[in-house]
Amino acid sequence: MSKVGVWISAGRIAKTPLRLSRLSKVSSVTQRPLELILARNLMSALSTPAFLVDEGGLLVFYNEAAGILLGKRFEEVGTVGPEEWGAMFGPFDENGEPIPYDELPLVVAVRNDRPAHANFEIRSTDGALHDVEVSAFPILTAHGSQGAIAVFWPAANGNGAAHR
């Protein structure tokens, strides 16, 4: 099975309704859309933590700054779906409860083709919690949405320092 086939069969956040024609299109192409490639290249040059998901909501890249925040480089994690992502890093609300996938800014951006913003905590691999603000926006192209980007900042209402 090709890599593309693996991506398609992995658990992804499907838009509602799931557009089979788009999956057919992806299966016939053996590379990422150009807009995702350029987004990754840009993110690689930024010192702000940034995350990239494809049109199905699959996390396909995060940059070095995000890797420092999480305590794990993207190359160690690889392409993962939202369930696996949530199990590793959260995010959590102010009471420590996991935030439902549907409410995550990246998921909102991908599903609704709208920007989204939230304040929550994420957990790095050493167990520390980080207060962060997240802004996500969809990657809209002439051929529709190709995914979304999320950028993380230390929370404005705190110092962004890790705590346990």
Add this chain to the structure above:
Amino acid sequence: MRVELWGTRGSIPSPGPETIRYGGNTSCVGVTLEDGTLLALDAGTGIRGLGLALATQPARLHILLTHLHLDHIQGLVFFAPCFCPQTEIVIWGPASPEASLRDRIARYISAPLSPVEVRELPCDVSFRHCPQTEWEIGSARIRAASVAHRGPTLGYRIEDGGSSLAYIPDHEPALGADLEALEEDWISGFALARDASLLIHDGQYADVEYPEHLGWGHSSLSHALSFARRTGAERTVLFHHDPLHSDDFLDGHREEAKRRWAEMGGDPEAVELGVERAVFELPARTAAVAAT
């Protein structure tokens, strides 16, 4: 599939005694398919020569535009079939959220830049946005995909008679990326060029020139060769020569390309610089220079 280079220069026509061997016309490649269908890849000033060389005006032909920068459309109003009422011309190109392909081309084929308007062209001309999926023209299967350049830009893959031609004349796949380290699916244009019988690819800059042109949408020699190696193209033609590069400079560029390609483990004869009027015959899965 027969492939003829009618314009190999980038950016602006550069005629003169110092460019006479590699040519001064801007991008245009003529492709004759197995069933006789004629394609023109881009419509730079080289397309004028293609039009004049046709023994008879074809009933139908297709022009596949990678993008609408002037060096890729400037020859349209000097292409003889455009003025033949019996000829149907289908112009394919990239979609843009800004305006239709016809309207964007009409900005050039209209006053004060042009003496004729699109609606005045005697031929039967139509404009189509390239689909995201493969489609057929004559005996060929065509694929178009967006590639890294400035503005909406496509590369093409044409498969016909068991051979494949990849045409990516304006391309900066290494912008913000390490081509040697990237996974294949993250390389712009990779799927178009993979295992192509013939790859015609941007090779505008020498390595020492590239840092001053970062982000201009073109490749250095190293980047072009890395792209060719990663994609497994059987034969590579470096294209879109810089207008400042004389024949003598390009001779050196060519030798450097062959030397570097050999160092990478390839056959130095498998890398060429595009020469105006060079012809490549592509039989099933092999490519050979028929005449230059």
